[in-house]
Amino acid sequence: KWLHGSSQEILSVVRGHVEVRQNFISEEEENALFKEVETGLRKKRYEFDHWDDAIHGYRETERLQWGVMCESILRRVRAVAFPEGSPLLGPIHVLDLDKEGYIKPHIDSVKFCGSTIAGLSLLSDSVMRIVPENKSTDWVDLLLSRRSLYILRDDARFKFTHEILKDEESFFSGQKVPRHRRISVICRNLPV
Ligand code: AKG
Numbered sequence: 001k002w003l004h005g006s007s008q009e010i011l012s013v014v015r016g017h018v019e020v021r022q023n024f025i026s027e028e029e030e031n032a033l034f035k036e037v038e039t040g041l042r043k044k045r046y047e048f049d050h051w052d053d054a055i056h057g058y059r060e061t062e063r064l065q066w067g068v069m070c071e072s073i074l075r076r077v078r079a080v081a082f083p084e085g086s087p088l089l090g091p092i093h094v095l096d097l098d099k100e101g102y103i104k105p106h107i108d109s110v111k112f113c114g115s116t117i118a119g120l121s122l123l124s125d126s127v128m129r130i131v132p133e134n135k136s137t138d139w140v141d142l143l144l145s146r147r148s149l150y151i152l153r154d155d156a157r158f159k160f161t162h163e164i165l166k167d168e169e170s171f172f173s174g175q176k177v178p179r180h181r182r183i184s185v186i187c188r189n190l191p192v
Contacts, residue, residue, distance in 0.1 A: 001143075002020040002022065002142055002144075002145070002148075003015075003020070003140065003141075003142060003143075004140070004141045004143075004172060004173040005138070005139065005140040005141065006137070006138050006139050006140070007138065009138075010132070010139070010140055013132075013155070014130065014140050014155070014156050014160070017152070017153045017154050017155050017156035017157075018130070018142060018150070018151070018152055018153070018156045019150065019151040019153075020142050020143065020144060020145075020148050020149070020150045020151075021080070021148060021149045021150075021151075022145050022147075022148045023145075023147055023148065024076075024077075024120065024147060024148055024149035025073055025120060025147045025149075026147070027147070028069075029069060029070075029073050029147075030122050030123075030146075032067070032069040032070055032073075033070055033073065033122060033183075033185060034122055034123070036063070036066060036067060036070050037061065037063065037094045037096075037183060037185065040061035040062075040063060040094065041059055041060075041061055041094065041096050041183075044059035044060070044061065045059060046058060046059050046096075046098045046101070047059065048098075048100075054103060054104050054106040055095070055097075055101070055102075055103050055104070056100075056101055056102055056103075056104070056166075057097060057098040057099075057100045057101025057102065058095060058096060058097050058098065058101045058103075059096045060093065060094060060095045060096065061094045062091035062092065062093055062094065063091060063092050063094060064090055064091045064092075066092075073120075074185075074187065077118055077120065077149060077187055078118075078187065080118075080149070080151075081116055081118035081149070081151045081187065082116055082118070082187075082189050083115075083116075083189075086114065086116070086189045086190075087114075087189060087190045088187065088188070088189050088190065089112075089114075089187070089188045089189065089190055092185060092186065092187055093185075093186040093187075093188070094183065094184070094186075095183065095184045095186065096181070096182075096183045097164065097181065097182045097183070097184075098181060099167065099179065099180055099181050100166070100167070101166075101182075102163070102164055102165060102166035102167075102179075103162075103163050103164040104163055105129075105131060105161035105163040106161055106162070106163070107133070107158065107160075107161055107162075108157065108188070110158065110191060111191065112191070113188045113189070113190070113191065114188065114189035114190050114191045114192065115153060115154050115157060115158075115189060115192075116151065116152070116153050116154075116157065116188070116189050117151070117152045117157055117186065117187075117188055118149060118150070118151045118152075118186070118187045118188075119144075119149070119150050119184045119185065119186040119187070120147075120148070120149050120184065120185040120186075121144045121145070121146060121147065121148055121149075121150070121182060121183075121184055122146070122147070122182065122183040122184070122185065123146065123180060123181055123182055123183055124146055124178075124179055124180035124181060124182040125143070125144065125145050125146050125177050125178070125179070126144045126164050126165070126170065126177065126179055126182050127141050127142070127143060127144065127164070127165045127170050127171065127172050127177050127179075128141070128142040128144050128150065128162055128163065128164055129141050129142075129162070129163050129165060130142070130152070130156060130160040130161065130162045130163075131160060131161050132159060132160055133159055133160060133161060134159070140160075141172055141173070143172045143173075143177065144164075164182075165179070166179065167179040
């Protein structure tokens with residue numbers, strides 16, 4: 001499975017607020033997304049040296065207009081991830097993590113983003129760890145397989161930090177999950 005945690009209690013807290021849908025997109029769809037985001041990313045350089053950034057070893061871009069296949073993927077993401085009628089952030093966030101890159105624990109801005117974060121993972125498997133803000137000895141790991149969609153909602157988004165583990169620390173339930181270059185395509189809604 002894709003969910004593993006430090007205790008049954010913590011799992012029962014997050015269950016219902018986290019979801020991973022494996023193979024949410026096909027290889028053909030992954031390719032289409034990759035081609036489309038690559039043009040925006042190619043112009044950027046990977047950032048490594050901002051020690052205070054939440055993200056290490058990354059470049060990023062945003063995209064508002066998508067081709068037909070990508071638009072239909074994003075429509076599917078919106079349909080499963082967001083409450084009906086929930087206003088969404090227009091531009092889609094694209095984050096390209098280098099093989100050495102990782103995301104440190106953080107909570108997304110409550111000022112700019114709403115209740116739900118939904119992300120597609122391209123090119124590599126990875127492990128997302130979420131940790132309760134008020135009890136840092138607990139943890140829950142999500143196995144984000146390549147081409148999966150993850151969704152963090154409500155408490156999992158507001159009361160837990162989330163992070164993407166670096167390659168050396170990338171284990172799920174004791175099993176190594178090699179972290180290659182990974183691109184995420186992230187949809188968010190707006191705060192109410
Ligand atoms: C964020 O943008 O807040 C993330 O943590 C992105 C996670 C991801 O790359 O899927």
